[in-house]
Structure formats: C-alpha cells, structure tokens
Amino acid sequence: MSASPYDINSPAYKKALRLHKKSKKTPAADDLPQLREQEKAFKARFPPPSLSDVLDLSWKESDFGNLWKGVSSIDGLEEIPCQDGKVAYTIASAPGFVLLPGYLSPLEQRERIRATLENHAKPPNENNLDTHYNLPVEGLFPAWKVFTKQRAIDPRSSEPIIETKAPTGHTAELAPKRALIDNTAASTENFEDIQAMEKLPAPPSTSLSPLPLSSILYKLRWSNIGHFYHWGTKSYQFDRELISIPSDIKSICQRAVQTVPWSKVWKNGADLAAGEWESGPDWQQWHKNYDPDAGIINFYQLKDTLMAHVDRSELSSTSPLVSISLGQSAVFLLGGLTRDEKAIPVILRSGDVLIMSGPRCRRAFHGVPRILEDSLPNHLKSKGEVEEDWDLIADYLGTTRININMRQVFPPNFPYEQYGLSHLQNKFY
Numbered sequence: 378m379s380a381s382p383y384d385i386n387s388p389a390y391k392k393a394l395r396l397h398k399k400s401k402k403t404p405a406a407d408d409l410p411q412l413r414e415q416e417k418a419f420k421a422r423f424p425p426p427s428l429s430d431v432l433d434l435s436w437k438e439s440d441f442g443n444l445w446k447g448v449s450s451i452d453g454l455e456e457i458p459c460q461d462g463k464v465a466y467t468i469a470s471a472p473g474f475v476l477l478p479g480y481l482s483p484l485e486q487r488e489r490i491r492a493t494l495e496n497h498a499k500p501p502n503e504n505n506l507d508t509h510y511n512l513p514v515e516g517l518f519p520a521w522k523v524f525t526k527q528r529a530i531d532p533r534s535s536e537p538i539i540e541t542k543a544p545t546g547h548t549a550e551l552a553p554k555r556a557l558i559d560n561t562a563a564s565t566e567n568f569e570d571i572q573a574m575e576k577l578p579a580p581p582s583t584s585l586s587p588l589p590l591s592s593i594l595y596k597l598r599w600s601n602i603g604h605f606y607h608w609g610t611k612s613y614q615f616d617r618e619l620i621s622i623p624s625d626i627k628s629i630c631q632r633a634v635q636t637v638p639w640s641k642v643w644k645n646g647a648d649l650a651a652g653e654w655e656s657g658p659d660w661q662q663w664h665k666n667y668d669p670d671a672g673i674i675n676f677y678q679l680k681d682t683l684m685a686h687v688d689r690s691e692l693s694s695t696s697p698l699v700s701i702s703l704g705q706s707a708v709f710l711l712g713g714l715t716r717d718e719k720a721i722p723v724i725l726r727s728g729d730v731l732i733m734s735g736p737r738c739r740r741a742f743h744g745v746p747r748i749l750e751d752s753l754p755n756h757l758k759s760k761g762e763v764e765e766d767w768d769l770i771a772d773y774l775g776t777t778r779i780n781i782n783m784r785q786v787f788p789p790n791f792p793y794e795q796y797g798l799s800h801l802q803n804k805f806y
C-alpha cells in the first residue's frame with residue numbers, strides 16, 4: 378500500500394487526520410457557521426479533504442485518474458433526460474439547481490478555453506489587472522504566444538515586462554481579492570438608489586512592481602463580459618460602453634437552458650416551495666426569453682478559493698445563472714439562504730454546466746473552497762499534435778481552472794425607458 382497522503386488507508390493519512398481533528402477542537406472553530414466549517418475542511422492541504430460525500434458525476438478513471446474522486450449519488454439526486462439526449466441532475470433539497478455533467482464535448486471545451494484566453498480577457502473587456510498594469514492591448518495570452526514564438530526563433534529574445542500604471546514602490550499582494558461584504562439584493566424598489574451610487578474606478582496600486590509577461594499571466598483572476606460589474610459597490614454600471622456577450626458563450630448558455638425540461642425540475646409545486654418569484658413562476662418562458670447579459674470569467678490558480686457569497690446584484694432574481702467549468706476540477710459548495718445551512722458539496726469538472734435558477738437557488742450561498750490539483754482531463758493535456766499551440770494552453774491549464782459565470786441582470790420585459798435606460802433595450806441583438 379502506498380504511503381501517499383491522499384491514500385485514506387495509509388498510516389500517514391490516519392495519523393495526520395488524528396492530529397488535525399485534535400487541533401480543530403478549539404472553541405472558536407465550533408462557533409463558525411456550518412458553511413465556513415465546510416469551507417475550512419475543503420481548503421485544508423493536509424490531510425487532504427475527504428471527498429466521500431461529494432457528488433462527482435463526471436468522473437471517469439480514464440480521464441481523471443484516481444487521485445480525486447467523489448461519489449456518484451447523494452440523497453435526493455434525480456436524473457432528468459434532456460431534449461438533446463444529454464442528462465440533467467437535480468437535488469430534491471436544492472430546487473432550481475440543475476447540473477449537466479460533461480455538457481461540453483472535449484472539442485467544445487478546447488474551443489471555449491482558447492476563445493476565453495485569446496478573445497475574452499482583453500479590451501474592451503476589463504480584467505482584474507487592468508486597474509494596475511498597462512497590459513498588452515492584444516491580450517495577455519496572445520502576447521505570450523507571440524513572445525514564445527519569437528523566442529523559439531531567437532532564444533535571446535527578451536521577455537516583455539508589463540509596467541504598472543502608478544509609480545512603482547515595492548512588491549505587494551494584488552488588491553482585488555473579492556471582499557466578503559453582504560450587499561443588499563437588487564430589486565426594482567432599490568434599483569434607482571443603487572444606480573445613483575457613485576461608481577468610482579478603483580485607483581491603481583502604488584505598491585506593485587513591473588512583472589514579466591510569464592508571471593502576470595498567472596495573476597489574471599477575472600474578466601468582465603457584457604454589462605460592467607463595479608466591484609466596489611457590487612452593482613452594475615450602465616453608463617459605460619456597452620459590450621455584447623460573445624456569441625459563442627451566449628449560445629452555449631441558451632442551448633443549456635433550452636434543453637432542460639423545466640416542468641420536470643419544478644414539478645409537484647417545487648416552484649412555489651422554492652420561495653417568492655418576482656411575478657409568479659416564469660420558468661415556462663425560459664426556453665424563449667432567457668437572455669444572459671452579463672458575466673464574469675473566473676480564472677483560478679491551484680491555491681485560489683472563492684468564499685461563499687450570494688450573487689444578488691442582478692435585478693432578475695430567478696432567471697437561470699449558467700456556469701461553465703473548464704480546465705482543472707473544483708469542489709463547489711451549494712449552501713442555503715444563510716451561512717448556517719449545511720452546504721451540498723459537488724465536484725465541477727471540465728465541460729460541466731451548472732444552472733442556478735429560481736428564487737431559492739439564485740439567492741443561495743455558494744463558493745469554491747478548493748481547486749483539485751492534477752485533475753486536468755487527458756483531452757486538455759498537451760499531446761504534441763492535438764491543435765496548433767495547444768502546448769502553451771495546456772501549460773497554463775496545468776495550474777488553472779476557468780469558470781464562465783453568466784447572469785441575466787434584467788428580467789424579461791423590463792421597462793428600460795422607465796428607468797432612463799432605453800439605450801440598453803434590445804442591445805445585444
């Protein structure tokens with residue numbers, strides 16, 4: 378038997394677990410809300426978290442190996458055949474949560490990853506580094522590609538250095554870690570007040586140093602697509618240039634929403650039990666009127682986490698939020714309406730599409746406490762000849778998970794004129 382710390386039967390694992398349990402018995406730890414306890418357990422490097430109650434519907438040994446493996450069923454899991462032959466899964470205690478495991482084929486995953494890196498994380502879309510650095514206008518990844526090609530021809534080529542926007546002091550952590558502020562949920566009642574809040578651009582940091590292209594690439598954390606999200610006020614900003622949602626992303630999201638038989642998801646009054654809908658359950662219309670108009674592409678390095686939060690800046694509090702996972706796998710925690718409810722842990726793997734919909738799930742706490750290292754499927758690894766330049770992308774994916782998180786800010790039939798936002802109407806068609 379191997380002595381790997383990942384082997385839960387090894388003496389090394391058992392000893393570490395004993396020590397860990399002992400060290401956890403501090404009064405402070407017991408006071409933490411359920412969800413924080415779960416986050417802590419999944420974050421732990423050693424002993425590594427047990428995945429024995431983590432739903433893992435896309436695992437296949439040939440793709441992912443045996444290092445990280447959850448379970449293929451949990452209480453209340455239900456399988457729903459979809460219109461396009463795919464299968465959706467729901468969980469009885471989490472109405473509105475719909476998981477489409479392996480929804481994107483290996484080829485579609487590669488195409489989306491490439492588009493994300495080459496097209497969607499560059500101007501006019503804004504990313505977390507733009508505030509602080511003068512990034513190459515062609516995008517970080519395209520610039521990296523050009524440089525590696527040059528270097529192959531002339532090994533003495535010097536790597537581009539990315540300059541800071543503010544005068545340089547000393548190196549420090551990059552500021553924009555997402556703050557854990559509970560903002561007020563957007564609604565038509567407070568919409569005008571939220572809009573009136575001053576949305577100042579974040580100032581460039583004065584404590585950062587210029588960085589070579591190869592390092593800054595790994596500091597990319599998010600890129601904004603569609604309506605602009607102002608992180609400081611946790612609200613959308615509509616007085617900026619309007620940028621359409623890339624059609625490739627929009628069509629995947631719409632296809633996913635259209636394939637789900639919603640009457641089976643919301644059967645037996647589950648829609649009413651899930652809480653209050655803006656003007657009564659409107660899921661019958663989603664096949665026609667679901668329209669993602671804003672999104673964040675998240676880039677996670679192996680040690681990154683996303684603290685449990687609620688996405689409540691969207692006026693539409695029930696329309697599906699569609700989340701596409703690519704690259705390394707992750708543990709996702711689906712909590713309830715407070716941090717005191719126990720969360721359901723789910724492994725999200727490359728190609729999975731997750732839909733959070735309806736009043737309960739759309740306003741549920743959720744987060745990503747763990748990226749599972751060495752969980753890149755074989756079809757994303759470099760095999761030399763897979764695709765032009767895939768080596769470079771595969772290298773980056775060796776430590777990266779990408780999540781495309783698409784929301785619908787405005788409910789269908791929103792009276793844009795009434796709020797002085799006529800310019801947003803029919804914007805993306």
Ligand SMILES: O=C(O)CCC(=O)C(=O)O
Pocket residue numbers: 673675683688700709725743744745780782
């Ligand atoms: O990375 C994920 O799977 C979730 C991301 C998320 O919750 C968000 O961007 O709000």
Ligand SMILES: [Fe+2]
Pocket residue numbers: 686687688743
């Ligand atoms: Fe979220």
